[in-house]
Amino acid sequence: MRRVIAQGTFDILHPGHVHYLSDAASLGDELHVIIARGENVTHKPKPILDDRQRRDMVAALDVVDEAHLGHAEDIFVPIEEIDPDVIVLGYDQHHDEDGIKAALDARGIDCEVTRATPREQRHDDELLSTGRIIDRIVERRC
Numbered sequence: 001m002r003r004v005i006a007q008g009t010f011d012i013l014h015p016g017h018v019h020y021l022s023d024a025a026s027l028g029d030e031l032h033v034i035i036a037r038g039e040n041v042t043h044k045p046k047p048i049l050d051d052r053q054r055r056d057m058v059a060a061l062d063v064v065d066e067a068h069l070g071h072a073e074d075i076f077v078p079i080e081e082i083d084p085d086v087i088v089l090g091y092d093q094h095h096d097e098d099g100i101k102a103a104l105d106a107r108g109i110d111c112e113v114t115r116a117t118p119r120e121q122r123h124d125d126e127l128l129s130t131g132r133i134i135d136r137i138v139e140r141r142c
Ligand SMILES: Cc1cc2nc3c(=O)[nH]c(=O)nc-3n(C[C@H](O)[C@H](O)[C@H](O)COP(=O)(O)O)c2cc1C
Pocket: 007, 008, 009, 010, 034, 035, 036, 037, 038, 040, 041, 042, 044, 069, 070, 071, 072, 074, 075, 076, 078, 087, 089, 090, 093, 094, 095, 100
């Protein structure tokens, strides 16, 4: 049984998220997704939807076996509990593969780190970013 971890904010789901999670699921037998806590999302505006709602939507996707709310202080706690064979970073995530691998090694967690592929637009009006969906809402409804 090869366990895979994917993670992210997943605020307002779109096909880019489904692509990332399907890509991650294809690398093993069981996909666990860690949902970033709103309080820890500091590199972009805070999510619109609360932690539990984002987790419940990800959990409802077919490719996902379990969705977990992230730890508030230590991102390695859920990883230790899940004990994955591979962690899949998103194609554009700011995390550095070698840095995460070194931190895992320091904690004695033996696990690969790899990166998913991007999902390209399939038609002109397709929105593959939560930020762009929110911009569209503001433009059309405000
Ligand atoms: C391996 C890994 C594990 C993570 N675990 C957690 C966690 O337990 N709790 C949390 O709040 N954020 C966690 N994060 C952080 C977020 O998932 C994510 O990096 C960031 O906050 C949002 O990224 P996004 O813009 O790609 O959605 C983790 C990140 C990585 C790379």
